[in-house]
Amino acid sequence: MTHRVEPKKSYFAIFAALMALTALTVWASTVDFGALSIVVALAIAVVKALLVILFFMHVRHSRPLTQAVVAGGLVWLVILLVLTLSDYLTRGWLPPPPAW
């Protein structure tokens, strides 16, 4: 079989890391990082998601084709978010054009 069997303790280690990061994100929400609060919260969430994807979902040892599909899905998600927000977040940057 192509999928390897991970030792149990590695799953417990990932679980412990996810718990620690959950505690960290709750603590971080009580600290005033100003505009960076959302960046800190999302950075922690991305790390947690990557731990789940790479270890619990075995993508670390998946075939390159599967890894490409996973990466492709995430790239399209980033395109969806970045292009949408590049419109809405920049609408106030320039004055409305004069009537013509």
Place this chain on the structure above:
Amino acid sequence: MAEHSGALAHQFDDLGQQLDASTFGMWLFLVTEIMFFGGLFACYAVYRAAYPQAFAEASLHLDLTLGGANTVVLIASSLTMALAVRAAQIGKSIATARYLWATLALGTIFLVIKSFEYHHKYVESLIPGPSFSVEGPHARQIELMFCFYFAMTGMHALHMIIGAGLLVYFIAQAQAGRYSPDYYGPVEVMGLYWHFVDIVWIFLFPLLYLIGHRQ
């Protein structure tokens, strides 16, 4: 001899290809799920950017204790799911069934806690609609945030309910001894779905519960 294995479907060359095909197919489905939830998150991002103050105020109406407890419960269910897949990989049917039971129990606890939260919101008149009542200048925008709260956690809970229903089937199959080191692909695929639903919550928790500058 893979050709003689009853676990191998006719269209595959060998068991490895069969397993790779099923995980690959599941990931294709999960990519569509990424885009589905991605649309909700994008919509959330647009309106949170427009009304940051109202979203922060609305977040303070959510119960951080229950939301945090649910985060722990759901991540624990991902652990038991991963252990169920591992037990299936090494051919331990009884252990597989037990870990799947544990996953189902934790998933059910999550849904019960979620239903208590929904009930609290109902009692506090925080369900968007005619009965919604919040005082202050941002009332309408707070109501909008609660639309996102119910749409996003509701879609997530729907995925949990579907996953719990699937788990019942997989428990029965595991107890019947259907899975073996040659044929554990279905459990692996079930695990991928469950972990995906966990990841959605990993993002929902900070974005809904933790934006209100609690002290």
